[in-house]
Amino acid sequence: MVRAHCCKLLWLYSRADTMGLNMNRCRICHGIARNLIWLSVVACLIQLVTAVGIAEDTFPVLQIGTQAYTNVTVTTKAKNYIFILHAQGMTNIKIADLSPQLLEQLGYVVAKEKQTNTTVAVWANRQMAKIEGPQIKNIQLQLQHLLRGNGPYGFPSCPSITPKVVLAALGILLFCYLFFCYCCSLICEKVGAKPGGMIWLPFLQLFPLLRAASMSPWWFFAYFVPFLNIVAQVLWSVRIVRARAKSAWVALFLLLPVINVFAFLYLAFSTNSPEKEEKTVEIMTLEAA
Numbered sequence: 001m002v003r004a005h006c007c008k009l010l011w012l013y014s015r016a017d018t019m020g021l022n023m024n025r026c027r028i029c030h031g032i033a034r035n036l037i038w039l040s041v042v043a044c045l046i047q048l049v050t051a052v053g054i055a056e057d058t059f060p061v062l063q064i065g066t067q068a069y070t071n072v073t074v075t076t077k078a079k080n081y082i083f084i085l086h087a088q089g090m091t092n093i094k095i096a097d098l099s100p101q102l103l104e105q106l107g108y109v110v111a112k113e114k115q116t117n118t119t120v121a122v123w124a125n126r127q128m129a130k131i132e133g134p135q136i137k138n139i140q141l142q143l144q145h146l147l148r149g150n151g152p153y154g155f156p157s158c159p160s161i162t163p164k165v166v167l168a169a170l171g172i173l174l175f176c177y178l179f180f181c182y183c184c185s186l187i188c189e190k191v192g193a194k195p196g197g198m199i200w201l202p203f204l205q206l207f208p209l210l211r212a213a214s215m216s217p218w219w220f221f222a223y224f225v226p227f228l229n230i231v232a233q234v235l236w237s238v239r240i241v242r243a244r245a246k247s248a249w250v251a252l253f254l255l256l257p258v259i260n261v262f263a264f265l266y267l268a269f270s271t272n273s274p275e276k277e278e279k280t281v282e283i284m285t286l287e288a289a
Contacts (some may be wrong), residue, residue, distance in 0.1 A: 004202055057106065062086070077106055181205060183268035188212045190272060191243045213239035245272060 017080045057074035062084070069086040076083035081092045095108070188195040193212040198204040206220050213236050222232040237254040241247075244267055253263035 009054055074106065077108075082106065103239055130270065176204075178227075183264060184209060186268040187240065187244070191240070209240070210236065213243060244270075246270075 027227070032174070044217075048254075050139070057077075059072040059074075060070065062069040062072040069091075071087040073085045074082055075085055081094050084090065095103070098106075174206055178200075184205055185195040185199045188199065188208050189211040193208065195208045199208050206223060207217055209244065210217055210219055215236060219232050219236070222228045234255060237251045238248075241251040241254070246267065250263055250266065253259045254267075256263075
C-alpha cells in the first residue's frame with residue numbers, strides 16, 4: 001500500500017514536469033502529495049498497533065460456558081462485553097460470562113474474594129447442617145410447653161395484665177403504706193411524742209419520727225445525702241430504741257435487711273418495758289417477830 005502511494009507521487013511529479021504546469025498547480029500537487037504521505041504513515045501505524053493487539057489477544061480455543069470457539073481474536077474490550085472473531089463468524093460475549101483467569105489475561109481488574117469463613121464458623125455450619133428439621137421443631141415445642149407451664153417442670157403461666165390486676169396491685173400498695181404510717185404513729189405515741197398529720201404524708205413523716213427520737217429536724221435533709229443518710233439512720237435507730245427502753249439488739253436488727261421489718265413491728269406493737277421497782281427492805285424487830 002505504501003509503495004502504491006509512493007509510485008503515485010512520482011507519477012504526479014513527472015507529469016507536472018512534462019506538461020509544464022504553472023506554479024499554482026505545482027503547489028496543489030505538493031499539498032496533495034504531503035497529505036497522502038501523512039495518511040500513509042498513519043495507516044502504517046494503525047496496522048502495526050492492530051497487529052500487536054491481535055497477537056496478544058488471540059486464542060486457539062476459547063471456552064465460554066458450554067460454548068467453545070476456535071481461532072478466536074478479541075477485537076474490542078468494553079466495560080460490559082468483548083467482541084471476538086472466530087472460525088464460525090463473530091459475536092459479543094458478556095463480561096459476567098468470562099472466568100476470572102480469562103479476565104486477567106484480557107487485562108481486566110478482578111476483585112479477589114475475601115475469606116470470611118473462619119474455622120469456628122465452618123464448624124458451626126457443619127453442626128447446624130447435621131441437625132434435621134424435625135429435631136429443631138421438637139425443641140421449639142418443648143420450650144413452648146415449658147414456658148406455658150404444660151411440661152413436667154413448667155413454670156405457671158403469668159396472668160395477663162388487666163385493669164383489675166392493676167387496681168388490685170395499687171390497692172395492696174396503698175394498704176402497705178397506710179399500715180406503715182400507722183406503725184410510725186404507734187411508735188411516736190408510745191414514746192410520748194404527738195405524731196400529727198404529717199405522719200401520713202410521704203417523706204414528711206420523718207419529722208415526727210425524728211422528734212420521737214429526740215433528734216433535730218435538720219437531720220431530715222441528711223436522708224437525701226449519700227453516706228450521710230446511713231449515719232442518720234444509725235443514729236435514729238439507737239435513739240428510738242433507747243426512747244422505747246428496748247435492748248441494743250433491737251437497734252442492730254433495725255439496720256439489717258429483712259430483719260428490720262420485724263424489728264420495726266416490734267417497736268410499734270410491743271409494750272413499754274416495766275420500770276424497775278425499788279425493793280424495800282423491811283426491818284423486822286423483835287417486837288414484830
